[in-house]
Amino acid sequence: MTQRKNKARSRTIYSFVIKTWLHYYLKSKLQKPFLSSEKWEANKKSFLQNRGNKAKEIFFSLGGVYIKIGQFVSNLFHILPEEFLWELQDLQDKVPPRDFSEIEARWAANFSTPMSALFTDLNSNAHASASTAQVHTGYYNGRKVAIKVLYYGIEEEARGDLKTIKRILWIVDRFFIKISGKEVASQLEEMIRKELDLRNELHYLKKTRQSFQNEKDFYFPEPIVEFCTKSILVTEFVEGKKIYDFQPEELAGRKNPYLEKLIRAYMLMIFEFRFFHADPHPGNLIFMETGQLCFIDFGAVQEIGEEESRLLEKLLIAAMRKDYHAMAESLMELGAVGENLKKDELCQILKYSLSKLNRILSSTKNFRNLGFDTLKPGEDLKFLKEIQVSLKRLFSSLKLPPNFLSLHRVLALLLGNFSYLDPARSLFEYAEKPFSMVVLKGGSLRKRWREEGEEIIASTLALPRELNDFLYKLNRGEFKFEWKEEESLSVRRFLLKEQLTFGTLGSLFFYFGIYYAEKSWKEPSLLFYILAGLSFWALARSAWSYQNRK
Structure with a gap:
């Protein structure tokens, strides 16, 4: 049957x-x-x-x-x-919603005591109904709780449905357009499997509460563990508003504080804690009267490896610096681009894409319901034709790295949330500050200082190193000068060269002090400012000596 x-x-x-x-x-x-x-x-x-x-x-x-x-x-x-x-x-x-009798039957398969005997004021009308489960409310020991119950037989239904979806993805991938069908199907299957075991949701709810324990802007419901099984999850009920309860006009042009917290939460989850809530749709975000942001429904949570996190950091930092070669390397290391696309072609596409993104961000006044008039896909096809990359070859080159289906899902939902609550600003405007605060400093600073800072310093000091080589050889007598001028004139010439050296060094050190300060990297910024100060002090002393010898 x-x-x-x-x-x-x-x-x-x-x-x-x-x-x-x-x-x-x-x-x-x-x-x-x-x-x-x-x-x-x-x-x-x-x-x-x-x-x-x-x-x-x-x-x-x-x-x-x-x-x-x-x-x-x-x-x-x-x-x-x-x-x-x-x-x-x-x-x-x-x-x-489904009939409450179906929910009661699922409960009875897990516990001998009926729901009505355990929870007072149990509401038989669903508080929320989703694709795989339904939530009812009641009171337990005087505390309002949310009772989440998987639909009866949903696991078996899911197995059959996933087989059909995998076949459809294979057909589309094989005969119509390359969409990394095998990878999409694999990640989708893993995502659904996790969501159909509420013990996973309990695990990640506990883990998230622990990870965010020092972050006062966020709240996560407390689980009632004695009623948590593979198909049932009971937690405290959190009161608050949902996204569509707000009117964007209420803030009168100011940034939305809840959106600032939302993007900060994801910066922490992805780059610090290395796991993230993968379903931030409007129903799973509660804005509390205390000003806190509450996440619910941890059925879809994705782990992210240290190497993936590092490469994502590298990709984003390279995008900020418009370093297209570093962006291309990051995408290739992530496995997001196949061998069909050459590195120089990928760099051209990245340069074009960032340029177009900047143009859209600077010229768009309302980010809700962006249409073809704004996105202008015809321009993209024209550009690909100019660099002799067909759309078919581009799609066949794009791959789906592990966890990227969940990341894509998160980004798509966040863009929707942001475009509703603050249509006048892009997600990137909100992301800039938390990215600097979370990613560009803190626990991962030393690692980034080693990986990126040393590279920058090496290229920065290339000119001073040449000057140092010159002075080293000069001190060893490898360069000989035959100056016919009097001794005081030769000393003044040497002092002028000394001033040039210290002036160059001071300017370079000061520039990189500003560079790191803008990124909120305090330690390297302070180091460069100190070096700049020492260089300018040496310059001033040399200039004073030069004046005394005139």
Whole structure:
């Protein structure tokens, strides 16, 4: 019976994908040549909206993993047409709840005592319903709690659904467009597997509470461990507002303090704690009256290795310095780019992309609902043609490193949250300060000072080293000068050269003191300022000696 049900679900998905592709293909071949560009665009928009609405209905009817897949797909604005994706937005927060009797049956399979006997004021209406679980509220020992229960049979449904999704990804990857289908399927399967074991959520909730114990701006609900199993999780209930309870106009042009905390939390999670909450959609963020930001639902949490964290730091720092070669090296080390793309081609693409990003950031006044008029994808195709890189070769070169599916999901959701709460500012404006405070100093400073600071210092001191070699050889008598001027004139010439040396050194040291100060790297900045001070003091003493010998 279950196998027949899974096959029926699979047929529904296959039928939708094939019909959508076939209809679009026929339209583009049979209708497009006979329509004006305006009529074709209107026709295509109507078709995509209809198929998006049909996809939403299918996801809702199938439920479970398909709703989660739909939630993820609904954020892929950089890949799929926006007319199709806007129809899927209801999947984010309008999932229909299941009957309470199903929740009670799942509880009874874990505990002998009924829910109604353990929790007072138990609400049979769902407080929240998601793709794989449902939350009800009640009171335990006088304390309001959230009771999260996995849907009955969701694990078996998920296994069958994932097989179908893997086949679809393989077909798309093999016959249509390279999307790293195998890697996407593998990471998606691992992500779903973790979310269907609430013991993982309990583990990461505890771990997050411990990691953030010294951060007073954040709050995480306390678990009631005696009621936590593989399919049930009970925690304290946290009161507060959600993102859509706010009106962006309330801040009157000021930065949103909650967004500053949100981006700081992710800087800490990724670069310090090396694990991150991978599902920051509006329903999982609570803004408390105390000013604290609360994260809930730790079903989707991803670990990130030390090497991955290091390479991400290197990539971001290289982007800040517009060091395209270092960016390319980082992406290649991460495994994000294959051998089909040469390094010099990748550098050109990175340079173009950063230049375009800066232009968009500087010229855009509202970051909500960016359209094709702003993004101008035609420019990208023209650029790729100029550097002789086909779109097919570019896509076939892009790979999906471990954990990057979760990172992509986080970035897409954060961009949505930021564009709603503060449409006048980009995420990058909020990220600059916490990036400097968390990533560019603190526990990882010594490592970065060794890796990047030594490289910068080596290139910085190249000219002084040449001057030092010259002075060294001069002291050893390897250079001989035949000066016919009187001795006092030769001394003054030597003092002038000394002033040039110390002036050059002082200027270079002072420049790098400012460079590191702007990045909030206090120790190297202070060191360079001290060296600059000593150099300028030596310059002043040499200048004073020169004046006395006139």
